[in-house]
Amino acid sequence: MPSRPAAARKRPPAPDLPAEPTQAGRFEQARRVQSMALLEDYAELIADLHATGGEARPTDIARRLGVTHATAIKAITRLKREGLATARPYRGVFLTEEGERLAARVKARHLLVVEVLTAIGVPPDAAEQDAEGIEHHVSDITLQAFARFLKERK
Amino acid sequence: MPSRPAAARKRPPAPDLPAEPTQAGRFEQARRVQSMALLEDYAELIADLHATGGEARPTDIARRLGVTHATAIKAITRLKREGLATARPYRGVFLTEEGERLAARVKARHLLVVEVLTAIGVPPDAAEQDAEGIEHHVSDITLQAFARFLKERK
């Protein structure tokens, strides 16, 4: 059994280090944000399906998301549980007021993220791809900075 | 039972719409990327703990991530399974060569993302917070664009 240097163990509450307000807090927040990502994508997609003259049936949604309809139905169940959507069998899924608000916010954010990425020089396809994941982690403050950035650089 | 207009159902393969190469493909890729996020954060963190003169024991890792040690241990089990780390009880966790490579890539990406966000005008705290989630979705192509952007704007 190797001996372990006691010095390594002695680590007081990091008095001088770069402050580090709380790395743990950042990770926790990132996990909270991530837990909303799926709902956001569904809301955005359902609104889009309605907007482009169609219905948002589970099968439509599933196809657009690249999942099975069973998976989509379970997610829709969660949307309903969270008060974001309602559904009428064979008639499709409908966003509640709150769901519509979420969808609108998410869509605007998505567009802005793509705009910023392309403005920075990211090729359109990569921008669209990466935005699909990035969007969910862009806070309101960051979003405002994005808007300012686009306005100023015009 | 309300009648449903047959027209709504008639939706040919979207002949004129904005091309839309495959939204499903983008979502699938986003899900793949997300499944790596946890491993990336652990690898980055373990490397950081080692670099800053410490050990990377499950408890250290757990505290920094804001999870219980049991959760950390399960993630470490996955890291080992994926060939990214080894562990010696009461001695801590160690990255394999592959783990080190991953950690280095992830750290560089993290820094670059924060740099770009702040360059755009995002306040430091928000940049650090949002980067924790955004980083995992930044592809190599986007990363290159980020690097160019920073170089040119200097």
Place this chain on the structure above:
DNA sequence: AAAAAAGTGTAGCCTAGGCATCATATTCAT
């Protein structure tokens, strides 16, 4: 050297989000 403290690991429980499969319901085409 014994006691206390800290760390580790295991087990059991939970939810989210995937999947395939099956039974049923609806819609469409003949």
Place this chain on the structure above:
DNA sequence: ATGAATATGATGCCTAGGCTACACTTTTTT
């Protein structure tokens, strides 16, 4: 109008990633 095709929803199974609780080991302190 009826048979085929399609959509729906339920079930069961899986993995990831959280948690608490408990048992055990190691380290530190007295």
